[in-house]
Amino acid sequence: MTVQSPLSASTSSRGLAIGIDIGGTKVAAGVVDEQGVVLAEQRRRTHSSDARAVEATIVDLVRELGSVHPISSVGIGAAGWMDLSGGTVLFSPHLAWRNEPLRENLERLLERPVMLTNDADAAAWAEWKFGSARGESRLVCVTLGTGIGGAMVMDGRVERGRFGVAGEFGHQVIMPGGHRCECGNRGCWEQYASGNALGREARELARANSPVAQEILRAVDGEVDAITGAVVTELARAGDAASIELIEDVGSWLGLGLANLAAALDPGMFVVGGGLCEAGDLLLEPTRRAFSRNLTGRGFRPAASIKLAQLGPAAGLIGAADLSRSPLTNGARQS
Amino acid sequence: MTVQSPLSASTSSRGLAIGIDIGGTKVAAGVVDEQGVVLAEQRRRTHSSDARAVEATIVDLVRELGSVHPISSVGIGAAGWMDLSGGTVLFSPHLAWRNEPLRENLERLLERPVMLTNDADAAAWAEWKFGSARGESRLVCVTLGTGIGGAMVMDGRVERGRFGVAGEFGHQVIMPGGHRCECGNRGCWEQYASGNALGREARELARANSPVAQEILRAVDGEVDAITGAVVTELARAGDAASIELIEDVGSWLGLGLANLAAALDPGMFVVGGGLCEAGDLLLEPTRRAFSRNLTGRGFRPAASIKLAQLGPAAGLIGAADLSRSPLTNGARQS
Structure with missing residues (x-):
């Protein structure tokens, strides 16, 4: 040094x-x-x-x-x-x-x-001060990439918890005994609602040699290991039906997890950022559907809005x- | 009027x-x-x-x-x-x-x-100001009764969320497709970690005519519908092995859900109150074990303590x- x-x-x-x-x-x-x-x-x-x-x-x-x-x-x-x-x-x-x-x-x-x-x-x-969530008094952000990054801004302050490690939403166990997570547990939310999850599901579909996975396999010249969330997102935007379904599945898990967070935290807004957001409404629509369907007390309470992040990477x-x-x-x- | x-x-x-x-x-x-x-x-x-x-x-x-x-x-x-x-x-x-x-x-x-x-x-x-959690800057309380009541006290204020409905921890979906909940969803945490959950599990055991449920059936003169969480708690305290196991199961679910909350909120302390706390360490020991086993980042972070409520009903x-x-x-x- x-x-x-x-x-x-x-x-x-x-x-x-x-x-x-x-x-x-x-x-x-x-x-x-x-x-x-x-x-x-x-x-x-x-x-x-x-x-x-x-x-x-x-x-x-x-x-x-x-x-x-x-x-x-x-x-x-x-x-x-x-x-x-x-x-x-x-x-x-x-x-x-x-x-x-x-x-x-x-x-x-x-x-x-x-x-x-x-x-x-x-x-x-940044999203609270300059982006999608200006003025929101109870903001929850999730960033969908390799995993799920999470953070809260409450009353104009980042809420970091007692020891500074709050916001690990991606590691709420949402499926006991489910997919293995790098954190050492099974069934963490980020194993179901992240770019990595999207890639894993697509690879599984391709390895099963499913006829619906033809477009996906063609996009990677048959190399299953080259299938990533980004590849699926691009294909979905180009109209591939299987890729759209895979993103819908991720959106359903995303919406369920957001409903869990809304039960606990009652934010006014969720902002969703990260690479997976390239999918836009292909992701957000199933997310909002699953959120509305799973929000506890739906019909008797105001619900948080769900927006895309504005500031990008x-x-x-x-x-x-x-x-x-x-x-x-x-x-x-x-x- | x-x-x-x-x-x-x-x-x-x-x-x-x-x-x-x-x-x-x-x-x-x-x-x-x-x-x-x-x-x-x-x-x-x-x-x-x-x-x-x-x-x-x-x-x-x-x-x-x-x-x-x-x-x-x-x-x-x-x-x-x-x-x-x-x-x-x-x-x-x-x-x-x-x-x-x-x-x-x-x-x-x-x-x-x-x-x-x-x-x-x-x-x-009350627990923050006069009871178990005095001075704690990030407190999460769960009250185990019919369901799970939840609340947060942060920096000396009750955190109620954007619309006043935060703290519905009992309705985090922890088992998609699981037990039906009164809120309209399936698999809510309170269907696994509450007094009602304990009663339901015990009744199921008794209805199956399991030989291990003999003490439980005797306590209610064979009337399965009379089995409640309170009955099981009392039997467990008197040493009935099956009742102790049933409470252990509830404790495992309780600890898993608390680990989920710790991932999101990173509190310094959990206070557990409500009728089910009559079980004392019979409940808290399996709760703490499951919490430690499921806490994301365990070993790399300080962990919240888990205490019983002090002030009772x-x-x-x-x-x-x-x-x-x-x-x-x-x-x-x-x-």
Whole structure:
């Protein structure tokens, strides 16, 4: 760690912040203004399992972007659990850090305030402040990708729970004894309502050599393992009946899980984001049907609306940047 | 409604409030001081389906208790959904009121501020302020009776959701296609982890003429329909092996559902109340085992504790009384 930051601390400027989104194989960084607009963006391929390489990449990106824009703070979003103060990574499926004072290291290198945040929390914050959910007092977000990222914004604050690990909606067991989940359980919601679930179901259909799977098999030249949620989504949009059905099945599970969340949390709005949203109404219509059918007390209560996310893949870095400006809204605590 | 209240308004006294707990067949009222102590209590048998009779009973009880104690406000807890302002019953399974300005009527009759509140919210508030969960910043309560009552206290406020109907944890679908629930769905958690579920399972065992159900059948003189959760609980405490197993099964479902709630909400503590808690550790030990086994991220995160409620059946009226003193903590809103 000999990378030296040549940045001059520009603490007087409160306007611009950098948001960083750490994925499994890449790091994206963007300069974000107070209206949530991304003024500049950079990406680097970096394997997240190499903690030092990721740190160096972050420093590099902040240096580059900071040489053109006056940056007051840096927000870093990643899959995983951060402690409530936003200083330490408790656990992350991809990141190599464990219980390390990551923020301290980075603040020394970057000479600016740094805030760590869960990527789903960051995306939800962005949708609440700048996207689909402006003004909603009880927001629940789900991001459908590999799994289900989840987050809540309540009364204008990210609700992170007692230990900072709330929002793991994807791991509600919705089918005891069902599909195995990476978390160690069986039957988690994200095994039924995610991009991965869609891909798995399509591969199973294809392996069974079902005649209805012909279009899907053709799209991957018969290579069953190449069938992913994205492939199915594209085929569905092109009108393939089997792919549309597979997405409907995922939507039914999605709606059921949202009804469970509505029973517990009674939000005013659900925002659904992530790659699977490319399916648009092919996903949302069966989702809304299943939600309405399974909502407890239906007919006797107002129901939450279900909307698509507005900000796309940049939501995470926009939210991370914005939360770094006002850490308390991240549910960060002093204790 | 010609009942006239002879009460003198004693708005100068802030110390004592009356809490009222409306059940299916009785109304309980208690004078509660600022430390949550019940100074006097009265009960009346009244069928909750007769709205006017319940109103008259409430007026009667407040008059009687108020003639001895200076009462500043009245809190009324009942199963069902109240609007966020605490003025109107949106829906209640037992109460005959629907979208009626119940508070307005009662305030005129009682000449004191009145607050309507969900009974589970009231009990959770009491446990947070005076019982098992004092000082807990993220509390989830479940009350195991006919079904599962649920409530959250977050940062010292009852969290009631966007429309006032949060906390219906019992209606998370935990077994799609499973047992029919009164709410219209199948597979709701309360069909697996409640006093009613315990009774149903025991009756099924008895009807199958299982030799292990001999003690249970003896306790009800062979009348299968007389087997209830309370009967099984009593037998379990007396050492009947089959009854102990039945409670273990309920505990396993309870622990699984709590793990689901922990994934979503990350509370610091669960408080478990209601009739089924008479089983004590016979219930709590299997609950804790199932919770630990199913908690997502176990080993990488702090886990909520699981405690029994402290205040017993009076929790509802204690909480309702206290919330009537400071309505805003009830999540009541002006809009």
